[in-house]
Amino acid sequence: MRFSVPKPFHYYALGVTVVGGGYLIKDYLGGDMYKNQDKLTNKVAIVTGANTGIGREVTRNLAKREAKVIMACRDMDKCEIARREIVFESKNKYVYCRKCDLASQESIRAFVDQFKKEHSELHLLINNAGVMRCPKSYTKEGIELQFGVNHIGHFLLTNLLLDVLKDSAPARIINLTSNVHKRGKIKLKDLNNDKDYEPGAAYAQSKLANILFTKELANKLKGTGVTVNAVYPGIVRTDITRHMGIYQYYLGRLLVNSIMWIFIKPPIKGAQTVLFAAIDPSLEDVTGAYLVNNKIKEVTGEAGDDRLAKWLWAVSEKWTKLNYV
Numbered sequence: 001m002r003f004s005v006p007k008p009f010h011y012y013a014l015g016v017t018v019v020g021g022g023y024l025i026k027d028y029l030g031g032d033m034y035k036n037q038d039k040l041t042n043k044v045a046i047v048t049g050a051n052t053g054i055g056r057e058v059t060r061n062l063a064k065r066e067a068k069v070i071m072a073c074r075d076m077d078k079c080e081i082a083r084r085e086i087v088f089e090s091k092n093k094y095v096y097c098r099k100c101d102l103a104s105q106e107s108i109r110a111f112v113d114q115f116k117k118e119h120s121e122l123h124l125l126i127n128n129a130g131v132m133r134c135p136k137s138y139t140k141e142g143i144e145l146q147f148g149v150n151h152i153g154h155f156l157l158t159n160l161l162l163d164v165l166k167d168s169a170p171a172r173i174i175n176l177t178s179n180v181h182k183r184g185k186i187k188l189k190d191l192n193n194d195k196d197y198e199p200g201a202a203y204a205q206s207k208l209a210n211i212l213f214t215k216e217l218a219n220k221l222k223g224t225g226v227t228v229n230a231v232y233p234g235i236v237r238t239d240i241t242r243h244m245g246i247y248q249y250y251l252g253r254l255l256v257n258s259i260m261w262i263f264i265k266p267p268i269k270g271a272q273t274v275l276f277a278a279i280d281p282s283l284e285d286v287t288g289a290y291l292v293n294n295k296i297k298e299v300t301g302e303a304g305d306d307r308l309a310k311w312l313w314a315v316s317e318k319w320t321k322l323n324y325v
């Protein structure tokens with residue numbers, strides 16, 4: 001007598017294989033987890049935009065490694081909810097919420113003043129906060145919001161913290177960027193996007209600025225024991241899409257998330273290259289680099305233009321009134 005497997009079982013086995021295979025491919029495409037388990041006891045870290053997304057996962061990991069972490073956020077209620085969750089999970093009580101709105105230079109300066117009163121050392125500065133494709137809007141000083149928060153805000157914050165970073169060396173600065181920098185153009189004649197605003201182009205310009213800032217800062221920090229590198233975290237499922245038209249609708253989100261499911265990483269995976277850049281001993285002397293998937297990648301085009309990096313630095317200094325400090 002021949003035994004035949006009932007048809008529903010075929011469908012079931014096929015379904016399990018497809019779903020399981022899909023998860024394996026997704027996991028592979030999401031990149032490696034950073035395996036190093038080193039503790040960061042007594043190290044002090046600042047993470048901007050730490051209340052959600054990649055910043056929250058980076059903070060969680062640093063807290064588990066026993067670092068003191070300052071969550072630099074604009075919304076104190078959201079920050080406190082994330083902080084409590086992280087303290088509960090990590091059993092590390094040295095995690096603090098401090099107000100820092102990167103769309104206000106006054107708020108950034110107040111944050112730095114408070115930080116310097118409370119801490120004498122800083123070993124890690126993770127410039128993570130970001131806004132993407134928002135409707136045309138401006139910072140308190142009238143700088144287009146994406147350029148103002150993603151680049152200018154972090155430029156000011158970093159410069160105001162350089163003295164304490166140098167005194168705490170070895171120290172590392174990590175700037176979150178994106179591969180959309182490749183499409184970015186620094187608009188020499190309309191840097192503030194006043195004449196012509198296209199949300200995607202403005203985001204790409206700000207992420208290109210993150211790389212140019214990284215390069216020029218690395219030059220200026222040579223020999224100080226402070227390194228600075230830029231990280232592309234991959235495509236990560238976070239709140240960064242909040243301003244994108246299709247994400248405003250439930251059906252739109254469902255459609256994009258289903259089509260892109262295999263390529264979109266969870267935030268914990270998006271945090272891995274940031275942690276690699278912040279901790280890995282092999283990067284002790286690496287500075288001015290662009291890191292993707294725990295590896296150094298060459299940049300091309302405008303991102304490698306040293307003259308442009310110097311020009312952007314000079315303008316950024318002017319827009320933040322840094323030379324008057």
Ligand SMILES: NC(=O)c1ccc[n+]([C@@H]2O[C@H](COP(=O)([O-])OP(=O)(O)OC[C@H]3O[C@@H](n4cnc5c(N)ncnc54)[C@H](OP(=O)(O)O)[C@@H]3O)[C@@H](O)[C@H]2O)c1
Pocket residue numbers: 048049050051052053054055072073074075078100101102103104127128129130131132149176177178179232233234235236237238239240241
């Ligand atoms: N997700 C991706 O696929 C992806 C890809 C490439 C690069 N990146 C980069 O990764 C970084 C983290 O993004 P994410 O994906 O984790 O996004 P997210 O979930 O939207 O988190 C962004 C964080 O930035 C904060 N932020 C926004 N405006 C701010 C301001 N004016 N002052 C202070 N904080 C502000 C947000 O605070 P609120 O919660 O209060 O708004 C939030 O905490 C960004 O620099 C982004 O450009 C992300």
